[in-house]
Amino acid sequence: MFALLRCCLTLAAVYIISLGELSPGPTRFIAVHSSLPAVLVSLTSALRLGDHLCGAVGDTRCWMMSAGASLLAALFWEVGAPDSNGRKDEQQKHGVLFMRVVRMYKPDCALLLVGFFFLTLAAICQIQIQFYTGKVIDNLRDSYVPDEFLSALLLMAVFSVGRSVGAGGRGGLLTWAINSFNCRVKGNLFQAQTKQEIEFFDTTKIGELTSLLSKDIPLMGETVCLNINVLLRTLIRTLYTMVLMLNLSWTLTFLVLMEVPVTGLIQTINNKHSGRLVKATNDSMTASNEAVSEIIMAVRTVRSFNAEKHEACRYKKRLLETHRLKKQKDMVSVVSLLAQRLTGVAVNVLMLWYGRLFIQRGQMTTGELVSFIIYQSDIGHNIRTLIYMSGHMLTSVGAAGKVFEVLDRQPQIKTDGKHAPDRLAGHVLFQNLNFAYPAHPDAEVLQDFSLELPVGQMTALIGVSGEGKSTCASLLKRLYEPQNGQILLDNTKLELYDYRYLSEKIAVVSQEPVLFSGSIRHNITYGLKDCSLDAIQEAAHQADAHDFITQLEKSYDTEVSEGGNTLSKSERQRVAIARALVRHPQVLILDEVTSSLDDHCETKVLRNLSSHPDRTVLLITHRLKTIERAQQIAVMARGGIQEKGTHRQLMDKNGLYCTMREKFATSGS
Structure with missing residues (x-):
C-alpha cells in the first residue's frame, strides 16, 4: 500500500511539473524505485530471514540502495529496449522470425522434448553435486560422521552418473534434431530457389543463394535449437541455485545479485554493437564467396587475359575487409568481457569479506561457504548467459530473414496452366x-x-x-x-x-x-x-x-x-x-x-x-x-x-x- 501510494504521488508530482508529459524512462524509474523497498520487506518476511533493512517508510540506506538499483534497471531497459519505433519494429520482426523458426522444428518435436528432459536432468544433477561437495567438506573438517560422509559420497557418484547421462542424451538428441532441420529446410529452400523465374537469378547474385544453403540455414538451426538448449539449461540451474543460495545466506545472495544489472547493461551495449558488426561481417563474407565463385567459373577468361594477380588482389582486399570487421567485433567482445569480469571480481571480493565475518559469527560453516562460492561462480556465469542469450537469440535469427524471403517468394511467372492437348501442331x-x-x-x-x-x-x-x-x-x-x-x-x-x-x-x-x-x-x-x-x-x-x-x-x-x-x-x-x-x-x-x-x-x-x-x-x-x-x-x-x-x-x-x-x-x- 505504501509502495502504491508513493508511486502514485510521485508520478502525479512529475506529471504536474512536466505540464502533462510523462516520458517512459522516468516513469519506469519511479515505479521500480517506489516498489523495491516493499518487495524487499515482503521477501524477508516470507522467507523468515530475520530483520529487514527497509521499514514501511524506509531509512536512508534503503532509499539509496533502491535508487541505485532502480537507476541501473532503467538504464538496462533503455539500452536493451529503447522506445524508438524503429527499434520496436526491429525487435518485433526478430520475434516473428524466431517463432517461425521454432514452428519449423515441429516435425522434430519428440526429439526436442526428450532432449530437454535430459537437459533438465543434467542441470539438476550438476547443482546437487555442488551441494554435496559442501557436505563432504564439513565432514572432513568438523566431527566425522561415517554414515553422513559415505551417504554424501554415494549421492555425489549417483548425481555424477545422472549428469553424464543427461549431458550425453541432451547433446545427441539436439544434434540429431538440428541435422534433421537442416536437411529438411535446405531441401525446401533449394526447391523454392529453382522455382523462381529467370528474372530472380538475373537480379540476385549466385553467391547469396549458395550462402543461404551453406551458412544461413545451419545458423538458423543452431540459433534456435542450441540457444533454447542453453537458455533452458541455464534458467533451470539459475533458479535452483538461487533457492539453495537463499537457504544458505540471503544477505550474500542479494550481494551477489547486485552484479546482475551492471552485467546486463554491459552485455546489452555489447549486443547492440556486435549485432551491427556481425551483419557487416556476414555481408563481407558473402561478397568474398561471390568473388571466388565468379573467378573460378571464369578461370579460362582470367587466364587468357593474364589477370591472375588482379583477381588475387581483389579477393585479398575482400578478405582484409572481412578481417577488419571481425577484428572490430572481437575488440567489442574483449572490452565487454573485461568490464564484466571486473564487475565480477568486485562482487567476489565483497562476498568473501562478508563470508569471513559470517563464519566468525557462527552464521555459516566453512562447507556452506564453499558451496555458496561454487554456487556464486555458477550463478554469475548463468546470469550473464541468460542476459546474452535472451538478446542474442532474437538478433541472431536475422539470418532466417533472408531464407524466409526466398521461401515466401512467389514466382512472377505463373505456372498453373492446365492446357495439355493430346496433339500439338506447333504453330x-x-x-x-x-x-x-x-x-x-x-x-x-x-x-x-x-x-x-x-x-x-x-x-x-x-x-x-x-x-x-x-x-x-x-x-x-x-x-x-x-x-x-x-x-x-x-x-x-x-x-x-x-x-x-x-x-x-x-x-x-x-x-x-x-x-x-x-x-x-x-x-x-x-x-x-x-x-x-x-x-x-x-x-x-x-x-x-x-x-x-x-x-x-x-x-x-x-x-x-x-x-x-x-x-x-x-x-x-x-x-x-x-x-x-x-x-x-x-x-x-x-x-x-x-x-x-x-x-x-x-x-x-x-x-x-x-x-x-x-x-x-x-x-x-x-x-x-x-x-x-x-x-x-x-x-x-x-x-x-x-x-x-x-x-x-x-x-x-x-x-x-x-x-x-x-x-x-x-x-x-
Whole structure:
C-alpha cells in the first residue's frame, strides 16, 4: 500500500511539473524505485530471514540502495529496449522470425522434448553435486560422521552418473534434431530457389543463394535449437541455485545479485554493437564467396587475359575487409568481457569479506561457504548467459530473414496452366510484343514484335548482335514474360499451357550448352524419368553424336566433368541437340548451335532436323549456308521484323537482308 501510494504521488508530482508529459524512462524509474523497498520487506518476511533493512517508510540506506538499483534497471531497459519505433519494429520482426523458426522444428518435436528432459536432468544433477561437495567438506573438517560422509559420497557418484547421462542424451538428441532441420529446410529452400523465374537469378547474385544453403540455414538451426538448449539449461540451474543460495545466506545472495544489472547493461551495449558488426561481417563474407565463385567459373577468361594477380588482389582486399570487421567485433567482445569480469571480481571480493565475518559469527560453516562460492561462480556465469542469450537469440535469427524471403517468394511467372492437348501442331505466333529485361527496364529489346512460325517449316531469324533474337527464344520458352503482347501456340496463349507439358513440347539448344557432371546418358535424358537406350541412340544419331560417343571408353556411360569440359565444344553442342531431340519436341529452337560444327556435320544435322515434317524449327544463326536452307527468313532490326520471306525473295528486294549478308560474309560467317 505504501509502495502504491508513493508511486502514485510521485508520478502525479512529475506529471504536474512536466505540464502533462510523462516520458517512459522516468516513469519506469519511479515505479521500480517506489516498489523495491516493499518487495524487499515482503521477501524477508516470507522467507523468515530475520530483520529487514527497509521499514514501511524506509531509512536512508534503503532509499539509496533502491535508487541505485532502480537507476541501473532503467538504464538496462533503455539500452536493451529503447522506445524508438524503429527499434520496436526491429525487435518485433526478430520475434516473428524466431517463432517461425521454432514452428519449423515441429516435425522434430519428440526429439526436442526428450532432449530437454535430459537437459533438465543434467542441470539438476550438476547443482546437487555442488551441494554435496559442501557436505563432504564439513565432514572432513568438523566431527566425522561415517554414515553422513559415505551417504554424501554415494549421492555425489549417483548425481555424477545422472549428469553424464543427461549431458550425453541432451547433446545427441539436439544434434540429431538440428541435422534433421537442416536437411529438411535446405531441401525446401533449394526447391523454392529453382522455382523462381529467370528474372530472380538475373537480379540476385549466385553467391547469396549458395550462402543461404551453406551458412544461413545451419545458423538458423543452431540459433534456435542450441540457444533454447542453453537458455533452458541455464534458467533451470539459475533458479535452483538461487533457492539453495537463499537457504544458505540471503544477505550474500542479494550481494551477489547486485552484479546482475551492471552485467546486463554491459552485455546489452555489447549486443547492440556486435549485432551491427556481425551483419557487416556476414555481408563481407558473402561478397568474398561471390568473388571466388565468379573467378573460378571464369578461370579460362582470367587466364587468357593474364589477370591472375588482379583477381588475387581483389579477393585479398575482400578478405582484409572481412578481417577488419571481425577484428572490430572481437575488440567489442574483449572490452565487454573485461568490464564484466571486473564487475565480477568486485562482487567476489565483497562476498568473501562478508563470508569471513559470517563464519566468525557462527552464521555459516566453512562447507556452506564453499558451496555458496561454487554456487556464486555458477550463478554469475548463468546470469550473464541468460542476459546474452535472451538478446542474442532474437538478433541472431536475422539470418532466417533472408531464407524466409526466398521461401515466401512467389514466382512472377505463373505456372498453373492446365492446357495439355493430346496433339500439338506447333504453330507459333508472336503478336505485338514489347519486352525489356527487368535489370534494364528502360531499354526495350523488342518493340511491337510480330512473327509467325509456320508448322513443319524452318524459320531463320537473323540480325546483328543485341537485336533480341535470343530474347525471342527465351520468351517462347517462358523464361520471361513480355510487358505487352502475347505468344500463341496453336492459337492458345502460352501461359494457359501446363508448364511441364510445354517444357516437353518446346526444346531449346543454346550456343553455349550446359552439361552436368555425370554420364553422357544422364545428360541426354536430363529431366526425363523413363527413357530407353534405343530412344537415346536414335536422338544421338540425328544429332550426329552417336559415332563419337561409341568411340569413348564407356560409350554412353562415359563420365563428363562439370560443364562438360572433357568434351570439345562441337561434341557438347551435339550432345545438347540430342538432349533436345530425345523429347520429340514439336517446336525446336536452335540458337547458334551449329557455330562449332564443320560443314559436313552441320549439313547432316540440319538434314535430320528438317526431315521431320511436323516439327516447327526456329533457327538463330549468322552462317550464310544455314540461312539459305530455311523455308522462311526473318530479318530483325530496331526490335522488330523488318523483312520476311525466302532467300530468293529477299535477295530480289536488295534491301536489309542483302546488306546483312555482306556484313556476315565480310566477318567470315
